[in-house]
Amino acid sequence: MCATVCICVAPLAVTGCYDRQELEQQAFVSVLGVDKAPGGLIDCTFKIAQPISPSGGAGGASGGGEQPLASKTPVTVRAHSIYEAMLLANGSIERTLTFSHLTLIIFGSNVAKSGVLQYIQPLTRYREFRRTVPFAVADGEAKDIIQTFQPMLDTSTARVNDGISLLANRIGLIPNCRLHDLAAALENPHEDVVAPMYGVNKFVKDNKSLPDDSSISYEAGDVRRSGGNPVDWMGGAVFHGDKVVDFVNGEDSIYLRLLEGELDHARLDFQDPTNKQQNIGVELHKEGRAHYDVSLGNPVQIRVNVPVDVDVVNVSSGIDYSQTQPRAKLEKSLSDQLNQRLEGLLHRLLVTDHADVIPVSRYIRAQFPTYQAFQSYPWLTRLKTANIIVNSDIHVRRFGVQIEPLHETT
Known part of the structure; x- marks a missing residue:
């Protein structure tokens, strides 16, 4: 009798798949940008990973089908918070937004100078969000960095950001910093962090001629060069608490990595x-x-x-x-x-x-x-x-x- 009851009840206790989320039903945000907006609001910019079909077509399209918008432009939504921006974005994006594959979060300089705690604190409670996500500070607005970014070699945004992290450890021009590092510094006394800086290069973006002088710049956005990715990653933003109080250039970042003992060469x-x-x-x-x-x-x-x-x-x-x-x-x-x-x-x-x-x-x-x-x-x-x-x-x-x-x- 007991065996019969167990056999009948056991299937009811087995976890089902009623709440499953298929890959084809999700939109993976690869880069998130946060900027200040009027009225105490924020502009959240989402760079969504382009869906690729196993057969090689983009977004499952066949032959010469139209490329999905994810391959062309990011989406910017104005809201009170990042979570609300995700909700509003799903009013025009046909899949559920998720942060489970987020590879970078960029704060605009105005947000970073006024304090980022109110924006990252809810994310640390959000189960899809990983505290190991790297974060950076934009020289200007984060949405300009995301919209202008054109990688030289890789087509995968995740691979690009992983490559930049490896560069940070090998050449030292930028620091490596994750949201966990900032959270730990905020929770521990007498500790602060430096986040990498991103800037739109004015010479590449506007196709300007290089100046006729002997100066060399290690500032993000001001590196003397032509061609290539219009975005520079160079130097860092110095945080005291959750606010940026200073900026260091790429050369200073090398010295800082030596003082930290994190740079081998x-x-x-x-x-x-x-x-x-x-x-x-x-x-x-x-x-x-x-x-x-x-x-x-x-x-x-x-x-x-x-x-x-x-x-x-x-x-x-x-x-x-x-x-x-x-x-x-x-x-x-x-x-x-x-x-x-x-x-x-x-x-x-x-x-x-x-x-x-x-x-x-x-x-x-x-x-x-x-x-x-x-x-x-x-x-x-x-x-x-x-x-x-x-x-x-x-x-x-x-x-x-x-x-x-x-x-x-x-």
């Missing part, structure tokens, strides 16, 4: 110690993570050791630095220049911006008996008068495949 130019009008190109190799020694006196003393090896890849002046004495002179000059740049960046971030994006505060936790004592310590106030000393101690380990410079025969 970097290419940089330094001034030639013998001929000040010429540059020396080097490739930096991290020997180990940067080490911080912080003394909580008055003033606070911050000493940073950044162990670095370099390969000399270019000596414009043609001077031979491979011998012992010239090599020692070169190493000292490179160390002094790098120390000065790293100290200047740290002073700007910690003292001027009051933003601990490394964060250095992690290295002082062990000096407090309890978490509450660490939390109540006036770290940012003490940083206003902090003394910062950086020692990079550069060692030149090779001069490329040809040690001596080229000499013209006469």
Whole structure:
């Protein structure tokens, strides 16, 4: 009898498929942009992944069928919140919008400067939204970045953003930052983050001629170039709390990644110690993570050791630095220049911006008996008068495949 009852009741307890969502019934948002709008509203821009048929046709269309709008233009919806914008967007998009495959969220500069917490806080509760999604800040409006973006190689938006994340770790021109990093920094005392910057290149967009000067720019949107993707990713936006308080360029981002200990290799130019009008190109190799020694006196003393090896890849002046004495002179000059740049960046971030994006505060936790004592310590106030000393101690380990410079025969 009991067996019969179990057999009859068991099918009723098995989960069914009444709430299933087929892939063909969903519109996957790959990039989300958030900008300020009048009346306290926001403009949400959705870049929707283009549906591809296994047979190779777009959107399941056959032969020479019309390309779906997802392949042509993003959609911008004005609303009170991101969630409401998703709801309103489904009044003109024939599939249910979902964030399960979101690869990037971009905040307009106006939103980032006024605070992003009110926009990301609901997303952390939304089950389809992953906190591991990277986020960035636009130089201007996010919708302009999304509308103008034209990748050089990849057709998949997800693949493009993954490639940019790999570039961030390999060359250091932009930081890597995910919404989880910002959420963790907001929940932990004395911590901040830097998000990558995107900007529409004014020379490429307007087909302008490059200026007749000797300046080089590492600013997103101002890189001297022609052709290619009209959008630059270069430098970062410095957050204090949930607000942007400063911007760093691409070169500063390389130094920041070295101070964080997250960059294994970097290419940089330094001034030639013998001929000040010429540059020396080097490739930096991290020997180990940067080490911080912080003394909580008055003033606070911050000493940073950044162990670095370099390969000399270019000596414009043609001077031979491979011998012992010239090599020692070169190493000292490179160390002094790098120390000065790293100290200047740290002073700007910690003292001027009051933003601990490394964060250095992690290295002082062990000096407090309890978490509450660490939390109540006036770290940012003490940083206003902090003394910062950086020692990079550069060692030149090779001069490329040809040690001596080229000499013209006469």
